[in-house]
Structures are given as C-alpha cells and as structure tokens.
Amino acid sequence: MTRTSKNVHEDLHSEQGAIKGGRAHKAKNPVIKVEDLAWLEFEKPDLDAAEQFAHDFGFVTAGRSSDALYLRGALAGTQCVVIRQGAKSRFIGPAFKAVDTADVRKLAKETNSQVTELTSPGGGIGVDLVDPSGIPLRVVAGVAELPELPLQEKLSFNFTGELNRVNAMQRPPREPARVERLGHVVLESTNFNRALDWYQQHLGLIVSDFLYFPGQRQLGPTMAFIRCDRGSTPADHHTLAMTLGPGRKYIHSAFQVSDLDALAAGGEYLKEQRYKHSWGIGRHIEGSQLFDYWRDPDGFLVEHFADGDMFDNTVEPGWAEMAASGLSQWGPAVTRDFLEANPSPHFIKHLVSALADRDNEFTAQRLLGLAKVAMR
Numbered sequence: 149m150t151r152t153s154k155n156v157h158e159d160l161h162s163e164q165g166a167i168k169g170g171r172a173h174k175a176k177n178p179v180i181k182v183e184d185l186a187w188l189e190f191e192k193p194d195l196d197a198a199e200q201f202a203h204d205f206g207f208v209t210a211g212r213s214s215d216a217l218y219l220r221g222a223l224a225g226t227q228c229v230v231i232r233q234g235a236k237s238r239f240i241g242p243a244f245k246a247v248d249t250a251d252v253r254k255l256a257k258e259t260n261s262q263v264t265e266l267t268s269p270g271g272g273i274g275v276d277l278v279d280p281s282g283i284p285l286r287v288v289a290g291v292a293e294l295p296e297l298p299l300q301e302k303l304s305f306n307f308t309g310e311l312n313r314v315n316a317m318q319r320p321p322r323e324p325a326r327v328e329r330l331g332h333v334v335l336e337s338t339n340f341n342r343a344l345d346w347y348q349q350h351l352g353l354i355v356s357d358f359l360y361f362p363g364q365r366q367l368g369p370t371m372a373f374i375r376c377d378r379g380s381t382p383a384d385h386h387t388l389a390m391t392l393g394p395g396r397k398y399i400h401s402a403f404q405v406s407d408l409d410a411l412a413a414g415g416e417y418l419k420e421q422r423y424k425h426s427w428g429i430g431r432h433i434e435g436s437q438l439f440d441y442w443r444d445p446d447g448f449l450v451e452h453f454a455d456g457d458m459f460d461n462t463v464e465p466g467w468a469e470m471a472a473s474g475l476s477q478w479g480p481a482v483t484r485d486f487l488e489a490n491p492s493p494h495f496i497k498h499l500v501s502a503l504a505d506r507d508n509e510f511t512a513q514r515l516l517g518l519a520k521v522a523m524r
C-alpha cells in the first residue's frame with residue numbers, strides 16, 4: 149500500500165490485502181478514465197407499460213418518440229435509461245460518460261472503432277464497443293445535460309441531544325420515490341478476468357472490493373465492485389459490478405433516491421401498485437447503500453438506494469469471501485428471488501454451454517464454488 153493510500157476496510161466485514169502476485173485493482177496506464185455511467189439501454193415491446201412502471205418507480209419521462217422512451221432522474225444530467233421499442237424485453241448495454249469528446253476519439257482510435265453522432269436527445273458523440281464478455285457498451289461525451297428538477301424535500305431529523313424539528317411533525321409523503329440519478333449496473337460474465345482487465349485498461353476503472361468463491365481465494369476473485377477514477381473527486385463505490393457466472397447478462401441496476409424515508413415510502417407505493425418486491429430494505433456491505441430491490445413487469449431487477457459510499461482514487465481494494473449472508477449488514481435474509489436460486493430452463497442452458505466451452509472461466513470447479521455461496 150502506498151503512503152498516500154487509505155485502508156478503509158479494517159472492519160468486521162472485509163479482510164485486508166491482496167495476495168502477492170494477485171491481480172491489480174487498476175491499470176497503470178489506461179487509455180481513458182470515464183467519469184460515470186451515462187445511461188443504460190434496454191429493448192422492450194411495450195413502451196406504455198415500461199413508462200407506467202418507470203413513473204411508479206420514480207423516473208420522469210425526458211422524451212418519447214415513436215420507437216424510444218428516455219427516462220431521467222431529478223438531478224441535472226442526461227437521460228439515465230433509454231428503452232427502445234423491440235420484439236422482446238432485453239438489456240442492450242451500458243453507456244459510460246467520458247470526460248470529453250477528445251477522450252471518446254482517443255478510445256475509438258485505440259480500439260479501431262468509429263465515432264458516431266448520437267441521435268438520442270442531447271446529441272453528442274459516442275463509440276460503440278463490445279467487452280470481452282460479449283456485452284455491447286458505448287462511451288459517450290458532449291451530450292447536452294437536462295436541468296435539475298425539484299428534489300425530494302429534505303427531512304429534518306431529531307437526534308438525542310440535537311433537536312432539529314420542534315413543533316412540527318414528520319410526514320414523509322407516500323408517493324413514488326424521486327429517482328435522482330443512475331448509480332450502478334451489475335453484470336454477469338463467463339469471462340470475468342478478461343472483462344475486468346478490459347474495463348481497467350480501456351475505461352480506467354478501479355476495483356473497490358474483490359470477492360472470491362468460498363475456499364477459492366487462491367484462484368482469484370470472482371466478483372469485483374468497480375468505481376470510476378475521478379482523481380480526488382469522490383465517485384460511487386461501484387458504478388459497475390461484475391460477477392463470474394455461467395451467463396452473459398444483466399443482474400440489476402440501481403438508482404439513487406434521497407434517503408431511507410423516500411426509499412421506504414416509495415416501496416410502499418410500489419407495493420400498493422402490486423409490483424413484485426425482490427429483497428429489502430437493508431444496508432449492503434460493499435458500498436454500504438441502504439437498498440430495496442424490485443422486479444419490473446418484465447422481471448428485470450431494479451434497486452432504489454440511498455447513502456452509498458463515495459471513494460476518491462486513493463482507497464485500496466478490500467477482499468472478502470462471497471457469501472449470501474455477506475450481502476447485507478442488516479435487513480431481512482436474502483431472498484431466493486434476489487439470488488435467482490430457482491434455476492430456470494434458461495439458466496440450465498447457459499450452464500451447460502458455459503461448462504462445455506473451454507475458452508471461458510466458468511469451470512466445474514467454479515460451479516462448486518458458486519454453489520457454496522448460497523449456503524454461507
């Protein structure tokens with residue numbers, strides 16, 4: 149560890165330190181350093197149903213055309229979700245935000261790719277790439293930002309010895325939690341290490357926490373929570389999280405709301421609309437967010453979060469065993485729905501093909517490791 153770096157992982161939940169010769173948490177000389185996720189792109193057959201759920205979840209429509217829906221949060225910025233009209237419901241990929249258009253051009257040159265003018269609202273330019281998992285992504289810059297919308301009213305809290313609210317009641321409204329911004333996306337990859345190397349080298353991402361399968365520390369990590377390198381400006385503990393598994397797929401995405409009351413009252417509102425709750429409310433370990441997970445009408449997992457950790461680029465990575473019980477500091481036991489513990493025919497198909505493919509990292513040994521995660 150360097151003198152200027154900080155170790156914030158000396159606590160009950162995380163053991164310290166990489167094994168000598170183990171993988172690095174960042175690239176020495178990345179092509180560019182992206183500063184955030186810009187938006188996530190999905191395809192769905194029914195834009196009306198998608199828009200209804202989006203409003204109930206707390207998004208605001210930023211724009212709608214005959215074949216696309218653009219959703220935003222209340223903070224200033226670009227749209228944070230793009231839903232294109234398509235034959236089936238599927239995740240297309242993430243768009244990352246480069247610092248400027250020069251970085252997009254530099255990345256395009258380095259990857260022998262074309263820079264394109266974006267046709268979505270706000271314009272800008274982008275480069276379309278595919279990570280080593282086969283997941284398409286784009287890196288964008290120069291997109292015009294939308295102005296801030298009214299935020300959830302900040303509550304005033306009374307603490308022992310610190311009265312901030314006298315002769316006034318606490319009445320958080322039971323309404324959709326106001327989504328402020330996109331926080332992170334979690335993806336599953338059969339080529340975890342190759343993909344992680346790629347994101348570190350091309351987008352300058354830094355690992356905040358590594359997880360490994362029970363009993364397999366020596367085989368290296370199987371999950372990484374990865375943040376953007378904004379130098380001394382703090383960034384979300386993870387903007388991208390990747391996990392080794394038999395599929396190449398979207399796991400969930402997370403959207404910030406103002407605080408615990410907004411998260412809980414917004415959850416009550418979603419319950420009243422009869423949407424499917426997946427898991428929560430609790431507080432995570434990696435990233436420390438207050439969380440609540442929901443399924444959209446197509447079964448995509450989406451998270452409301454508040455009060456997440458923010459790290460600058462000096463924080464060293466933590467290392468911990470991956471365990472179902474290690475997903476939260478407090479909250480209800482993790483659900484089978486969240487873990488996707490009931491194998492679907494789709495999962496079995498992925499599993500069989502992942503194990504048959506000798507060119508990926510999901511081996512029979514890794515399958516045994518993964519099976520132990522749910523039991524811990």
Ligand SMILES: [Fe+2]
Nearest residue numbers: 400401402451
């Ligand atoms: Fe999350």
